[in-house]
Amino acid sequence: QSVLTQAPSVSGAPGQRVTISCTGNSSNIGAGFGVHWYQQLPGTAPKLLIYGDNNRPSGVPDRFSGSKSGTSASLGITGLQADDEAHYYCQSYDSSLRAWVFGGGTELTVL
Amino acid sequence: QITLKESGPTLVKPTQTLTLTCTFSGFSLTTNGVGVGWIRQSPGKALEWLTIIYWDDDKRYRSSLKTRLTITKDTSKNQVVLIMTNMDPVDTGTYYCAHSLTTFTALRNAFDIWGQGTMVTVSS
Numbered sequence: 001q002s003v004l005t006q007a008p009s010v011s012g013a014p015g016q017r018v019t020i021s022c023t024g025n026s027s028n029i030g031a032g033f034g035v036h037w038y039q040q041l042p043g044t045a046p047k048l049l050i051y052g053d054n055n056r057p058s059g060v061p062d063r064f065s066g067s068k069s070g071t072s073a074s075l076g077i078t079g080l081q082a083d084d085e086a087h088y089y090c091q092s093y094d095s096s097l098r099a100w101v102f103g104g105g106t107e108l109t110v111l
Numbered sequence: 112q113i114t115l116k117e118s119g120p121t122l123v124k125p126t127q128t129l130t131l132t133c134t135f136s137g138f139s140l141t142t143n144g145v146g147v148g149w150i151r152q153s154p155g156k157a158l159e160w161l162t163i164i165y166w167d168d169d170k171r172y173r174s175s176l177k178t179r180l181t182i183t184k185d186t187s188k189n190q191v192v193l194i195m196t197n198m199d200p201v202d203t204g205t206y207y208c209a210h211s212l213t214t215f216t217a218l219r220n221a222f223d224i225w226g227q228g229t230m231v232t233v234s235s
Contacts (some may be wrong), residue, residue, distance in 0.1 A: 002157055029165075034221065052216070052221070099174065103157070
């Protein structure tokens with residue numbers, strides 16, 4: 001049972017937009033701690049995709065965006081491509097647990 | 112360019128102690144705000160944070176594993192070592208080390224650069 005809740009799967013057709021949500025509570029996302037998103041392609045290590053709620057590291061396409069409101073955050077992907085198929089994880093810090101916490105991950109399928 | 116690489120045994124027996132080494136380059140663990148964390152992933156499961164060590168030797172541990180984990184650093188070798196005692200088959204998975212910052216920027220508490228991971232199987 002992950003501290004941050006994500007839907008197990010989401011799908012979309014090439015070119016479409018999908019949104020992946022991440023729900024926390026008042027000890028993590030709601031406390032103002034930054035939300036970070038990672039993309040894990042099959043058989044590879046996670047890669048930082050979005051940091052500090054809505055910032056993209058150098059090299060990440062602007063098709064990827066992040067937002068946060070209250071105790072939830074979202075990752076948006078526009079112009080879906082086949083190589084976007086991956087697992088996506090949100091992550092934050094929890095002040096009650098004093099721990100770095102991850103979501104359970106969302107598997108994106110491009111139809 | 113920051114890189115990290117994990118190394119250690121691929122197979123350990125139940126009750127044994129696991130020692131993993133993270134060797135890094137492109138940054139120093141003596142720089143204010145810099146940290147290295149360990150995160151693991153059981154097969155087909157989500158990421159799970161284990162522990163982190165900072166430039167000032169501050170260490171944090173996952174509460175449920177605190178009695179089994181030790182993290183240390185050797186700044187002269189650019190290495191961070193993870194020790195996990197009393198290994199069990201449920202500890203089977205891929206173990207990653209990753210660079211992190213505690214400075215008050217948008218990157219705070221993120222793991223921005225990851226190693227490739229090392230797979231550890233616990234079996235007799």
